[in-house]
Amino acid sequence: MSGNERIAGFWRWWAGRSDRIAAAIGAGTVPECSDEISAQVDALHQDLQWELAPGRRAQHALVVTAGGNPELRPLAERWFRTAPQGDPVWEYRPARAADPQALRHDLASGPHTLGLDQTELAIAIDEDRQLLDVSVHHPLFTDMPEEPRNRVSYLVLDWLLGEDGVERWVGAIESVVERPDDALPAEALPEIVDGLAERNPDGKWAMLEGRGEDGSVLLVTARRPLKWIDYPLFDQHIGVTLGYTEQHPAGLPSPEALTWLREAEDELTGILGDSAVLAAVATVNGQRTFHLYADSQDRTARDRASKWTEATHGARVEVYTDPGWRTVSRFA
Missing domain, CATH: 3.30.70 (Alpha-Beta Plaits)
Structure with a gap:
């Protein structure tokens, strides 16, 4: 079965389930639907990811994302471009959107609970490449192994810029244990990106x-x-x-x-x-x-x-x- 046929099959399934899933969100019973949704997304490709999120123009958003994998981004985009027209209940996204408000919350990572508002960034701007190299620091990184540190760093950047924004504007990403001397509050990143974009309006x-x-x-x-x-x-x-x-x-x-x-x-x-x-x-x-x-x-x-x-x-x-x-x- 071709990718386009799998996508068409997903949307046929969705047409008969979207109302039920919306009702489950309202009732707080989404876990009862999650296995079914996962099976349908796995049928598109087993490495695609999905989530339900608050909508911007609708009540809810269904996100099917490549999770930063360029190999799968075209599939997620084709899924998105064949989605039903948005309505007051549902909208659709091929990548996770920015959610800077998430940095006001705590994040559990193994035995650690990180107050994300303590995250700081050191940012090196490459004007020629129109990219930012970012070092991510959190006080608890001193107690964490490299892999969970990196995972937290990528999550923070995704929340600040969205998945596509990270791909578009961020070059090297490093999680650092020592606080950089030029560290800035993490919430400064979107404004710095906006400035870079404004300085380079034309190709x-x-x-x-x-x-x-x-x-x-x-x-x-x-x-x-x-x-x-x-x-x-x-x-x-x-x-x-x-x-x-x-x-x-x-x-x-x-x-x-x-x-x-x-x-x-x-x-x-x-x-x-x-x-x-x-x-x-x-x-x-x-x-x-x-x-x-x-x-x-x-x-x-x-x-x-x-x-x-x-x-x-x-x-x-x-x-x-x-x-x-x-x-x-x-x-x-």
């Missing part, structure tokens, strides 16, 4: 350069911000490579070759239109590769790219699944 491109042992130059132009979470269905990498013979000793194209490559890029991206997004362009040793991403369940971009390469001298295409955009992550 731009960054140029990166490296050199191989043979003296060849690798030149990369990459989208900024390079964030796959902004395109959660674009889980398919389409690599279109063009060879050029007129080049400098370091392997970069001559002015004539560069003009041809730019014209080819404009033609290719024009043909693909909104069916794909260009994430990065890498040039090295007489070859330029356009790293494109598209929806693996929509053949439009793949077919158009293949047709274009067949008609273009020196072009070839390679297509494979790449949720999370690992191929271009080194350019982020």
Whole structure:
């Protein structure tokens, strides 16, 4: 059974159970329904997670989430995009939403009970990558092993920014035992993220350069911000490579070759239109590769790219699944 068939089956089941589950929330008897819900979510994929939460525009929200796993995020997104239209009772989410109020409560972790309002963060801002590296500290971390410390840290960030917000704005995450000298209250994080977003309202491109042992130059132009979470269905990498013979000793194209490559890029991206997004362009040793991403369940971009390469001298295409955009992550 395909993923789309499993999703359709879930929504057929939900149509006959949503009223009962809403009533169970009101009566405080959700545990009686949890095994049934779990079975239906497991039928989508056993590693998906679910929860019932208060709604923003409705009474309740049903959340089916990849739990930070890029491999499953497209499935959660397709589940969400085929959901019934929201109504006064139910709304639907493909990721956990931010809930900063949760930091006003205590969190039990093994033998420890953490007052989350004591959590502090040290934040390093990378303006170029539009990412924050975050160190998370709590006074009780001194008594906790690394794994539960890390779990608490991720939960705190999820509550502050939501799952997608963490993926979009946070780079490295570290739980630290020693309190950083520049520690800030945890609730400052959303405002810092808002400031980073406001300083970078429009997309731009960054140029990166490296050199191989043979003296060849690798030149990369990459989208900024390079964030796959902004395109959660674009889980398919389409690599279109063009060879050029007129080049400098370091392997970069001559002015004539560069003009041809730019014209080819404009033609290719024009043909693909909104069916794909260009994430990065890498040039090295007489070859330029356009790293494109598209929806693996929509053949439009793949077919158009293949047709274009067949008609273009020196072009070839390679297509494979790449949720999370690992191929271009080194350019982020």
